[in-house]
Amino acid sequence: MTTSACSHLNKGIKQVYMSLPQGEKVQVMYIWIDGTGEGLHCKTLTLDSEPKCVEGLPEGNFNASSTLQSEGSNRDMYLVPAAVFKDPFCKDPNKLILCEVFKYNRKPAETNLRHTCKWIIDMVSNQYPWFGMEQEYTLMGTNGHPFGWPSNGFLGPHGPYHCSVGADRTYGRDIVEAYYQACLYAGVRIAGTNVEVTPAQWEFQIEPCEGISMGDHLWVAHFILHCVCEDFGMIATFDPKPIPRNWNGAIRKENGLKYTEEAIEKLSKRHQYHILACDPKGGLDNARHFSASVASRSASVCIPQTVGQEKKGYFEDRLPSASCDPFSATEALIHTCLLNETGDEPFQYKN
Template identity: 50%
Template sequence: MSRTMSVLGFSPNSRIDKTLLDKFLRLPVPENKWQATYIWIDGTGEYVRAKDRTLTSVPKSLKDYPIWNYDGSSTYQSEGANSDIYLHPVAVYNDPFRPGKQSSLVLCETYKYNKEPTESNKRRVCAEAMERAAEHKPWFGIEQEYTLLDMDNRPFGWPTNGFPGPQGPYYCGVGADRVYAREIVEAHYRACLYAGIDIAGTNAEVMPAQWEFQVGPGEGMKCADDLWVARYILHRIAEEYGIVVTLDPKPIPGNWNGSGAHCNFSTLAMREDNGIIEIEKAIDKLSKQHVRHIQAYDPKGGQDNVRRLTGHHETSSIHDFSAGVANRGASIRIPRSVAEEKKGYLEDRRPSSNCDPYSVCNALVRTCILDE
């Protein structure tokens, strides 16, 4: 494999001496001050924005974080003549970028001037579904794949001209010629644990410069909330290294695996003895709502995912529904252990890497539990 790398294509951030920041972060914060980073989903439905504010008292619970606002005309969410969008805090996390310094990350829903949710606020309808399905105790676990790029949109570490060797040695690989930028992955893993995110693990993926982390299992809204904050943390960490994170489901065309966000889903009945019967019932319901789910599984209603779900490279065809035991080419995979134990969960392999997890979890609950 060629190890030639471009001297161009790197963000100016990569040349800043980050150690200088430490002396300022060591400065004490006044006892009555608190730094809160408000995080929200912008009008694209796949990117996060954030801004900071100083609170003049130490927050003890979610309700102590005030509703805030921002200029929605700069985030594809409003017109300039009526631009205020409101931020409603919904979840709080420890801040890994100012550890122990009286600060927190605040995940928010977005609302328009008329108090209606913005078009990219999929959380509210998801929360309504979770409330109605609460007695079934729905659990979710999402496998987030992503690719690291340089500033010229080449996968990080790839040759300036040409391609690396074909897929095979990179998945869960070890070694300088097989994996790139593990530092970002390690930093992200530890930062998510510190933040309070239920991150389950990480691994190098099939394409070089492609990685994955898993969030969950979490009941109700927890997994989707965690995934959005984990994405924010990943972008922030990569920013410091001068590297770009892309959630594009097919960042490199051709004979390379795309990136998905496989969603593992179960109900209490599925996890109990002979739960395989409930799993099979859910799969039957999903088979009748394939088009609806494809539309919910990427921000553009399937237009992004069609590049990935080709029936090749460990994917099913976007046009057909399928299910099978241990089959990574199916829409729905039943893990081998689940088939043997006759209880557990199913894996929906259709969601794209840039999906809104609120839309994915909402669709699964409404189809499999609420029978909508």
């Protein structure tokens, strides 16, 4: 099992410095999505006082030539703060700041999917759309080998690992518990976590949030998970199929059920559009036929058993791959279910 060299540094020495007072100054770590649509980058700035809201934060900038985002000689891009979280690594009053990326001409970068998503969600704000999301991931060594697996082989077949306990079935709980606490401290709306079907595969859930904020919380949750894994010398991958063979991949009012059924009917007629929107690789990770069912875990859209019984609640869209951008997935649902669009392309509204 290969771990990073940084994980072997003496963390006790670091704490000597982390406990020093910092006066009135505050560190803010700006976080953004790179040109792949999947990777995250960050840089830290010093402010004279603790920011109370997004509006009080300055814009940042960065050289986009190393993040697959620059266009020719125009390498500088702008970081516009979008959401604020407490920093679980440097502690309060320091902050984590999720940012949107804009080009030199002030147009959103191609992977700034939050910008359009928020605009579309604002169009239907009177309907108060809520979204939650389930995120699966796999813990790996720096050599790409699953944590806890034999160096030259596979573990036993599916069966005993899902929601398991015990050293022969559960791999990486220390990382997960540390990560969970860090999310709670930061204010990330994490709703739960559990071991998944494949050994070293885990999942967490972001609880339902109104409007754009679910995507904000999920992206910051990704960032925190990566940073916690750094301390342990590990890697968290969101690859939808990180392990070959048949090992599990990584997927996600009264009488309100009639509205769910209407939404599913709309989704069934727009399957190709949603396949593309829910997969950063254009559908290659996640192409499968549309299906809907009560309590079926293999269906594209699942109506939970309690919703089927109570005739109200929510439905689960299981099309998004583990690597999808939540802003793209939620925007697609708005386009189809609330704006009643049809066809394989989203309608282009005038701003």
